[in-house]
Amino acid sequence: MKLINNTKDLLTLLKLDGELNLPISNFQIDSRKVNKNSVFFGLTGSNFDGSFFAEDAINKGASLAIIRKNKISNSMASSSKIISVSSPEEYLISSAARAIERFKGIVIGVTGSNGKTTTKNILNRCIKNSYSTYQNYNNEIGLPLCALELDSQKSTAIFEMGAAKPGDIDLLSKIIKPNIGIITHIGHSHLEGLNSVKGVLKVKSELINNIKTSGSAIVPDGKYVNYWKKMRNDITFHTFGLKPSASFFPTQINMTKKGLSFFIESIHLKKRVQIKTKLIGMHNVLNILASFAAIHAARLNVEEFIYHLRVLKNPPQRLDLKLWVKQSTVIDDTYNANPDSMRAALDVLCQFQGKKVAILGDMRELGRYRKKLHIELGDYAKIHGVDCLIGYGDLMRHAVFSFGNHGFFFKDKLELVHFLKNYIKGKENILIKGSRSMRMEEILNLWK
Numbered sequence: 520m521k522l523i524n525n526t527k528d529l530l531t532l533l534k535l536d537g538e539l540n541l542p543i544s545n546f547q548i549d550s551r552k553v554n555k556n557s558v559f560f561g562l563t564g565s566n567f568d569g570s571f572f573a574e575d576a577i578n579k580g581a582s583l584a585i586i587r588k589n590k591i592s593n594s595m596a597s598s599s600k601i602i603s604v605s606s607p608e609e610y611l612i613s614s615a616a617r618a619i620e621r622f623k624g625i626v627i628g629v630t631g632s633n634g635k636t637t638t639k640n641i642l643n644r645c646i647k648n649s650y651s652t653y654q655n656y657n658n659e660i661g662l663p664l665c666a667l668e669l670d671s672q673k674s675t676a677i678f679e680m681g682a683a684k685p686g687d688i689d690l691l692s693k694i695i696k697p698n699i700g701i702i703t704h705i706g707h708s709h710l711e712g713l714n715s716v717k718g719v720l721k722v723k724s725e726l727i728n729n730i731k732t733s734g735s736a737i738v739p740d741g742k743y744v745n746y747w748k749k750m751r752n753d754i755t756f757h758t759f760g761l762k763p764s765a766s767f768f769p770t771q772i773n774m775t776k777k778g779l780s781f782f783i784e785s786i787h788l789k790k791r792v793q794i795k796t797k798l799i800g801m802h803n804v805l806n807i808l809a810s811f812a813a814i815h816a817a818r819l820n821v822e823e824f825i826y827h828l829r830v831l832k833n834p835p836q837r838l839d840l841k842l843w844v845k846q847s848t849v850i851d852d853t854y855n856a857n858p859d860s861m862r863a864a865l866d867v868l869c870q871f872q873g874k875k876v877a878i879l880g881d882m883r884e885l886g887r888y889r890k891k892l893h894i895e896l897g898d899y900a901k902i903h904g905v906d907c908l909i910g911y912g913d914l915m916r917h918a919v920f921s922f923g924n925h926g927f928f929f930k931d932k933l934e935l936v937h938f939l940k941n942y943i944k945g946k947e948n949i950l951i952k953g954s955r956s957m958r959m960e961e962i963l964n965l966w967k
Contacts, residue, residue: 633860638809640834646820657679
């Protein structure tokens, strides 16, 4: 059962006039997805004003349409199912916040420059009867929609929160008011909107202020720990990292193409915990540690966590290993990229035996640092043992130039694939990665 399940309840919570009392099946912002008893929010988008589609939503069976004032058609002006407000966006957010206030389970909020989606997925798969944000619904529209779809019978709700500008995490974490807040990483992400790593730190740290009193913050061990601890003295802090200075740290790490194994050690544990998983990459050791720290803080079932980790796989386009042409192994990490996730993916590539080829597309949203960070990426690839760097996009030419010999640059994917068909001899390890807008997965399809 949803936390808000009828229109009268919703209107009362939002302090809106209306006596309508109809059931609610779901919440939509796209009139094409409306079905019987949906609630439709007419939001203003970059191309369309959703309020103009209210009549379509009602005709499809919507119980209620909340739209912007003065956007209603004459034919629907007298309909009790149409509610006009100054900002449907604000009412969507308010609806979600009121819904979450009714949730009796544990709420976990996850943010960070890297690893937030994987950490969310780990928690969702490893906590019985849990719910999480789906796909990339981690902004001021997607997260409220996910919150409104939360089933009241779930034991735990995990919300991923993304940020492109100051205030984003503050807004999202105020909606969910988590019992446990996780910051996975502070690094080079969305620098175009956040200006610097210091800007990233500030926006991700907005989460700390909105954790419930007596709740827990799970943060990476290192130079920012004291910064975070000074923000609150009424919540518990747990750290995770590769060194014994962290509250939760790993020992005896072993990684192969089949997955990871290691032990989790902690002053909070009576004995160390053995982890085996199909996930790969040192950064996933950290994601697992952050997830485990949340499990510990929430006093959830550790054995269940360990069991489900054994069968958890990397999702498509996220370090997804598969056999490719001429018996080569491709690491499909094409979902997205920033400098830190690029280095993490290169680390995975360079741990494998055999020839190492990196096919990399531009990293976007880096603002004034874009050229410098691409140059540094080329240096990193060369120093860490990449045999061949193939670049695609205007910015990646800088990485190819700094990489030097055995670096190749292409502006056209067809030309890149043609080059590969001559270059790949067999049994290479090949990483393919780039920002989402570069659509690097097309290289895999073009070969076919």
